Structures are given as structure tokens and as C-alpha cells.
Amino acid sequence: MKIRMIGCGAMGAGMVKNLLKNGFEVTTFDPDPAKQDQMMKLGARPVSLPVMDASSIDVVLLSLPTSLLVEETLMTLLPHLKKDAFVLDMSTTDVGVTKRLSDLAQEAGVYYLDCPVSNGPAGANDGTLTIMVGGEEHAFQSVLPVLQSIGKEIRYIGSSGSGQVVKLCNNMMVAGIMVLLSETLLTGAKNGVDPNKIAELMSIGSAQNKVLSVFGPNLLNDTHDDVKFFLGHMTKDINLYSSMSREVHSPALLSSVVEQLYEVAKAQGKGHLDTSAVGQVVEWMGNTKICN
Numbered sequence: 001m002k003i004r005m006i007g008c009g010a011m012g013a014g015m016v017k018n019l020l021k022n023g024f025e026v027t028t029f030d031p032d033p034a035k036q037d038q039m040m041k042l043g044a045r046p047v048s049l050p051v052m053d054a055s056s057i058d059v060v061l062l063s064l065p066t067s068l069l070v071e072e073t074l075m076t077l078l079p080h081l082k083k084d085a086f087v088l089d090m091s092t093t094d095v096g097v098t099k100r101l102s103d104l105a106q107e108a109g110v111y112y113l114d115c116p117v118s119n120g121p122a123g124a125n126d127g128t129l130t131i132m133v134g135g136e137e138h139a140f141q142s143v144l145p146v147l148q149s150i151g152k153e154i155r156y157i158g159s160s161g162s163g164q165v166v167k168l169c170n171n172m173m174v175a176g177i178m179v180l181l182s183e184t185l186l187t188g189a190k191n192g193v194d195p196n197k198i199a200e201l202m203s204i205g206s207a208q209n210k211v212l213s214v215f216g217p218n219l220l221n222d223t224h225d226d227v228k229f230f231l232g233h234m235t236k237d238i239n240l241y242s243s244m245s246r247e248v249h250s251p252a253l254l255s256s257v258v259e260q261l262y263e264v265a266k267a268q269g270k271g272h273l274d275t276s277a278v279g280q281v282v283e284w285m286g287n288t289k290i291c292n
Contacts (some may be wrong), residue, residue: 001024001025001058001059001145001146002024002025002027002056002057002058002059003019003024003025003026003027003057003058003059003060003061003146004026004027004028004029004047004050004054004057004059004060004061005019005026005027005028005029005039005044005061005063006028006029006030006050006060006061006062006063006064006073007029007030007062007063007064007065007091008028008029008030008032008035008036008038008039008063009030009035009063009065010120010121010124011063011090011117011120011121011124012028012030012061012063012090012124013035013038013039013042013124013125014121014123014124014125014126014127014150015061015063015090015124015129015150016028016039016042016044017042017125017127018124018127018149018150019146019149019150020042020043020044021127021149022149024146024149026043026044026045027044027045027046027047027052027053027057028044028045028046028047029046029047029048029049029050029052030046050073050076050077051076051077051080054077054080054081055080055081055082056082057081057082057085058085058086059085059086059087059088059143059146060077060081060085060086060087060088061088061090061146062074062087062088062089062090062091063090063091064091065091065233065236066091066236067091067093067094067097067240069091070089070091070093070097070101071097071101074087074089074101074104074105074112075104078104078105078108078110079108081108081110083109083110084109084110084111085110085111086110086111086112086113086139086142086143087105087110087111087112087113088113088115088143088146088147089101089112089113089114089115089116090115090116090117090131091116092116092164092167092168092171092233092236092237092240093114093116093164093240094164094240094243094244095161095164095165095168095240095244095247096161096247098114098134098160098161098164099160099161102114102135102160102161103160111135111136111139111142112135112160113133113134113135113136113139113140113143113160113163114133114134114135114160114161114162114163114164115131115132115133115134115147115163116131116132116163116164116166116167117129117130117131117132117151117167118130118132118167118170120228120229122228123151123152124150127149127150127151127152128151128152129150129151129152129153130151130152130153130154130155131147131150131151131153131154131155131163132155132157132162132163132164132166132167132170133147133154133155133156133157133163134157134158134159134160134161134162134163134164134165135159135160135163136160137156140156164240165244167237168237168240168241168244169241171234171237171238171241172237172238172241172255172258174211174234174275175234175237175238175258175262175275175278176254176255176258177209177211177212178211178215178275178276178278178279179257179258179261179278179282181211181212181215181216181219181279182219182276182278182279182282182283182290183282184198185198185199185219185220185279185290186279186282186283186286186288186290189288189289189290189291190286190288195219195220195290195291196220196291199212199216199220214228215228215274215275215276216276218274218276218277218279219276219279219290219291220290220291221291222289222290222291224270224273224274224276224277224279224280225273225274226274227272227273227274228274228275228276229274229275230271230272230273230274230275231262231265231266231270231271231272231273231274231275231276231277231278232266232271232272233275234262234275235259235262235263235265235266235271238255238258238259238262239259241255242255242256242259261278261281261282262278264281265277265278265280265281268280268281
């Protein structure tokens with residue numbers, strides 16, 4: 001299979017590395033020349049436009065920061081792709097947009113699968129991403145070897161958009177735990193107990209969770225510049241979740257509060273920091289640091 005990766009940031013670069021490692025022929029496009037140079041050093045062949053030689057490509061992977069970019073890129077690509085080509089959207093994209101793009105791709109004779117990922121840049125680099133897939137199942141089976149080269153846990157969820165639904169629910173849960181973890185550690189600290197001891201007991205008790213192990217150290221050490229997942233990206237995903245819940249009139253009592261806290265953090269200029277930096281908003285509200 002000839003593969004094109006569009007978007008070679010922290011996630012896309014790791015995917016390219018592992019696609020090459022597994023013997024695929026990979027061309028890349030990114031508007032940043034430095035990223036294109038990095039891809040060439042890995043062994044990929046950069047192209048100057050997303051549509052260059054697109055008619056020879058079997059599988060296109062999109063790793064882009066916004067739904068608008070995903071839509072614009074696909075609309076540019078569709079007239080140039082061959083029949084029965086595959087487009088795998090590895091981005092986190094609006095569910096409604098995903099379904100619309102899938103319909104447009106089908107009209108053009110192209111398979112479109114939503115394949116959002118979890119486990120961040122480290123997972124992309126190590127080839128251990130968790131991948132949630134929506135779209136036609138027979139198309140999923142056809143591209144499974146591609147997905148297996150970049151991911152460890154790969155799940156077919158169902159029809160178009162269902163992969164995005166799972167990803168947005170997952171990230172909303174992560175964001176909510178992040179806020180509650182910040183609040184509880186701060187409350188413990190204000191009551192004179194070392195937050196490190198609270199976190200240690202949580203990690204071996206019924207409150208144990210992956211958010212604590214991945215993002216907890218940043219909360220405890222005030223090292224929010226050690227980015228596991230950008231707060232700006234998390235805020236975008238929370239906004240997408242909120243939109244999705246409104247579409248189906250689902251209650252969003254707690255998630256709306258979490259969304260407001262992340263919006264405040266973003267407004268305070270924390271979008272470039274780790275998602276744990278929402279804890280700084282909690283600290284600001286409580287007029288105390290979690291760890292002094």
C-alpha cells in the first residue's frame with residue numbers, strides 16, 4: 001500500500017515513523033518545512049501539495065488539529081483520489097462533520113473511516129496508540145494492517161462517526177477527572193496533608209485511575225510545561241463533546257462546569273501548557289497552591 005500522511009505534528013510524525021518501520025511506502029505533507037525535513041530524515045518522501053500524485057495513493061491518513069482543516073483537506077483531495085482509496089481521519093473531529101464527509105466520500109467512490117486515537121505523542125512514537133474506528137466494517141478490515149502498524153489496541157465501533165463519539169466521551173471523562181483530582185488534592189493540602197501522600201494512597205485504592213498516573217505528576221510538581229496533551233486541544237475536544245450532547249438533548253450538568261473551567265484556563269493563556277494546567281485555575285480559585 002502507498003500511504004500519504006497529511007499533518008506531521010507530534011502525532012503524525014510518530015505514525016509516519018511506525019508506518020515506515022512496518023514497510024509501507026509513505027509520502028507526507030505538512031505546511032511546516034521543518035516538519036517535512038524531519039519526515040524526510042525518517043525515510044518518507046515529502047510532497048509540496050496534499051494532492052500531488054494523489055491518484056496513486058491507496059490510503060490517506062489525516063492528523064489535523066481542527067474539524068475545519070479536516071473538511072477542507074478532504075474536499076481538496078476527493079477529486080484526485082482513485083476509486084476505492086481509503087481516507088483515515090486520525091484527528092478528533094466533530095461527529096456531524098464526520099458523517100457528512102463520509103457521505104461525500106462514498107459518493108466519490110472513496111472509503112472514509114473516522115479513526116481517532118488515544119495515548120498521545122508517546123503512543124504515536126511507540127506504535128501503541130488506542131484507535132477507535134467508525135465506518136464500513138469491510139473497509140476497516142481492509143486497512144487493519146495499516147492501523148496495526150501504528151496502534152496496539154484497535155477497536156471497530158460501528159457506523160460512521162461512532163469512533164469520534166467514543167473518543168469525545170473518553171476525553172470528556174479525562175477532563176472531568178482532571179478537575180476533580182485538582183480539587184481533591186488542593187482540599188487535602190489546605191487541610192495540612194501532603195498531596196503526594198494523598199496521590200499515593202489514591203493510586204493503590206479505589207480512586208486509582210490512569211489520569212492520576214499520567215497527569216498527576218504535573219499537578220504535584222507544578223510542571224505543566226511538560227506537555228502530555230495540550231490544554232488547548234483538550235478544550236477543543238470538550239467543546240466538541242458539548243456540541244454532540246446538545247444535538248441529542250443529553251444532560252450535561254457536570255461536563256458544562258468542566259468546560260467552563262477549561263475555557264477559563266485557555267482565556268488565561270494556558271492553551272500551550274499540559275491539560276493538567278486546569279489545576280492552576282482551581283488553585284487560583286482556592287488561593288492556594290497544591291504543592292508549595
